[in-house]
Amino acid sequence: xxxxxxxxxxxxxxxxxxxxxxxxxxxxxxxxxxxxxxxxxxxxxxxxxxxxxxxxxxxxxxxxxxxxxxxxxxxxxxxxxxxxxxxxxxxxxxxxxxxxxxxxxxxxxxxxxxxxxxxxxxxxxxxxxxxxxxxxxxxxxxxxxxxxxxxxxxxxxxxxxxxxxxxxxxxxxxxxxxxxxxxxxxxxxxxxxxxxxxxxxxxxxxxxxxxxxxxxxxxxxxxxxxxxxxxxxxxxxxxxxxxxxxxxxxxxxxxxxxxxxxxxxxxxxxxxxxxxxxxxxxxxxxxxxxxxxxxxxxxxxxxxxxxxxxxxxxxxxxxxxxxxxxxxxxxxxxxxxxxxxxxxxxxxxxxxxxxxxxxxxxxxxxxxxxxxxxxxxxxxxxxxxxxxxxxxxxxxxxxxxxxxxxxxxxxxxxxxxxxxxxxxxxxxxxxxxxx
Numbered sequence: 514x515x516x517x518x519x520x521x522x523x524x525x526x527x528x529x530x531x532x533x534x535x536x537x538x539x540x541x542x543x544x545x546x547x548x549x550x551x552x553x554x555x556x557x558x559x560x561x562x563x564x565x566x567x568x569x570x571x572x573x574x575x576x577x578x579x580x581x582x583x584x585x586x587x588x589x590x591x592x593x594x595x596x597x598x599x600x601x602x603x604x605x606x607x608x609x610x611x612x613x614x615x616x617x618x619x620x621x622x623x624x625x626x627x628x629x630x631x632x633x634x635x636x637x638x639x640x641x642x643x644x645x646x647x648x649x650x651x652x653x654x655x656x657x658x659x660x661x662x663x664x665x666x667x668x669x670x671x672x673x674x675x676x677x678x679x680x681x682x683x684x685x686x687x688x689x690x691x692x693x694x695x696x697x698x699x700x701x702x703x704x705x706x707x708x709x710x711x712x713x714x715x716x717x718x719x720x721x722x723x724x725x726x727x728x729x730x731x732x733x734x735x736x737x738x739x740x741x742x743x744x745x746x747x748x749x750x751x752x753x754x755x756x757x758x759x760x761x762x763x764x765x766x767x768x769x770x771x772x773x774x775x776x777x778x779x780x781x782x783x784x785x786x787x788x789x790x791x792x793x794x795x796x797x798x799x800x801x802x803x804x805x806x807x808x809x810x811x812x813x814x815x816x817x818x819x820x821x822x823x824x825x826x827x828x829x830x831x832x833x834x835x836x837x838x839x840x841x842x843x844x845x846x847x848x849x850x851x852x853x854x855x856x857x858x859x860x861x862x863x864x865x866x867x868x869x870x871x872x873x874x875x876x877x878x879x880x881x882x883x884x885x886x887x888x889x890x891x892x893x894x895x896x897x898x899x900x901x902x903x904x905x906x907x908x909x910x911x912x913x914x915x916x917x918x919x920x921x922x923x924x925x926x927x928x929x930x931x932x933x934x935x936x937x938x939x940x941x942x943x944x945x946x947x948x
Contacts, residue, residue: 516921517934520943521893521914524804525767527940531755531774532558532931533583533748536832537710539611540687541746542566544714545575545587546618547691548721550743555584557748561928565609572596572605573615592623603629603663613641614684616666617691620653625667627658643678643685650676651689651696673698673737681706681731681825687714694723696737705733708826709778713749720744750775754930755800756782756833757905760840761937762802763791764913766887769940771800780827785837787811788819789844807886810846818881822851831855835906838862842870842891843913844884851879861903864896868910893918901929908933912942 533556542563545552557563559582567577567585574593578586596602597619606612607629619626645664649655653668673696678685686706691714693700705711707729715728721744724736755774762769763786776783776798783793783800790808794801810819823831831854838850842865852858856877865872868891871883893916898904904926911918920926923946926933934944 514921514948515923516919516947517908517911517923518945518947519908519911519918519920521891521912521916521918523912523941523943524765525762525769525937525940525942528770528772529758529936529940530772531750531758532560534558534710534751535560535562535753535929536683537713538563538748539566540614540684540710540714541717541748542570542587543611543614543618543687544691544718545570546573546589546592546615546622547695547718548741548743549588549590551586551588552743553580553584553586553745555745555747557583557585558751558931559583560931561924562609562611566611569605569609569612572601592619594623594625597623598625598627600661602627603661607662611684613644614688614691616644616648616664617688620648620666620668621671621692621695624669627661627663627665629663641685643680643682644688647676647678647685647689647702648692650674651692651700671696673700673735675701676703678702678704680704683708683711686711686733690715690718690725690733690735693735694718694725694737694741695739696735698737700735700737702733702735703731705731706825707731709749709752713746717744717746720746749778752779752782753830753832753902755779756786757836757909757930759786759791759793759800759802760836761909761912763789763805763808763840764843764909766804766806767802767941768804769802771802773798774800776800781829782833785821785829785833786840788821789837789841789848790846791840808844810841810844810848810884812846818847818849820849820851823853831858832902834858835861835902836909838880838882839865839906839910841882841884842872842910843887845886847881847883849879849881853878858900858903861899861907864894864907865891865910867894868892868914870910890915892916895919895921897921898923898925901925905930905933912937
């Protein structure tokens with residue numbers, strides 16, 4: 514198992530380009546199953562979750578070819594139903610959270626599908642009721658196969674309907690949309706997720722011949738079509754990686770330019786870092802984070818403590834709360850971090866406390882951070898990454914700490930960040946990967 518050895522205290526300097534968005538590409542790769550024609554996808558990040566999903570698609574009969582760095586061709590002309598309904602499918606999908614989004618396209622294309630109970634990050638309960646209930650509303654039959662540890666769905670014909678989602682689930686919305694585009698009649702989805710990545714999926718499907726209106730809102734109307742054709746699609750820059758680089762620059766008092774961020778799709782992210790006192794300067798489609806020795810957390814108008822909480826889009830994405838939390842440890846002032854969606858995601862703060870951060874874990878969802886204002890630095894320690902976002906937060910902490918830290922289980926970080934060690938070393942970081 515690989516680890517990072519990080520010598521802290523090195524400032525970064527230079528320009529970095531964010532990778533393609535992990536949360537978008539997993540949806541897009543699942544959507545290639547909806548057509549027998551070629552789909553070309555550009556700006557595909559070279560990360561472990563993507564590699565695992567491409568591998569799973571190959572077992573399903575999808576022909577994939579790497580055309581250039583970050584550019585892939587996929588053709589799902591013949592789906593291997595023997596594998597799609599096998600215990601092998603269950604085993605291979607078990608460790609990949611994104612595999613749940615195969616349910617919708619496989620059901621729409623073939624009328625039957627199985628997939629493992631969700632794997633992926635250990636960040637608390639991640640129910641799939643929204644996915645299953647939406648597909649059942651379209652006419653699918655469902656059973657939980659306890660012996661195989663998988664979900665089974667089948668349908669002779671999916672039929673459009675009206676549905677009100679119980680939560681604005683991003684992956685749930687994507688799954689239902691992918692099923693509905695080939696369903697008979699009109700499907701209306703209210704309380705749909707409207708993140709840029711869902712918008713990207715809908716726009717790609719429309720280019721393939723789907724009829725989806727309301728894109729960008731929480732009310733989607735989908736008129737089913739009989740078939741879809743091929744297309745070319747470009748993945749957005751990863752907003753989580755953009756936010757991670759802003760946090761790294763602030764914590765290491767570094768000047769950093771982040772190129773081609775698709776600023777209009779970042780939503781509230783830049784302002785969330787500005788609330789911590791960090792200068793985030795837009796320059797066209799780039800972001801400049803100047804070197805700051807000190808940054809001070811804002812407060813609300815009435816003087817009460819600043820609260821940063823996750824919320825459905827256009828609210829703050831939960832994937833950045835870990836980065837905002839660790840960045841606040843060296844700010845001046847205090848902030849309450851409220852992670853509403855996942856009850857285990859904040860437990861990594863024990864590592865920050867051991868590094869000398871003044872952090873109070875109030876309960877599984879809330880943390881109060883009292884910033885050091887660089888009066889004293891975090892100190893190095895050995896840690897293990899429990900999930901992708903906690904892993905990058907630990908890396909940021911270690912880069913700013915005194916001494917040499919070690920982060921184990923960095924396969925979790927590799928799942929979401931492309932060659933992060935070599936990219937940061939090129940900016941001046943001191944990070945070594947060891948087996």
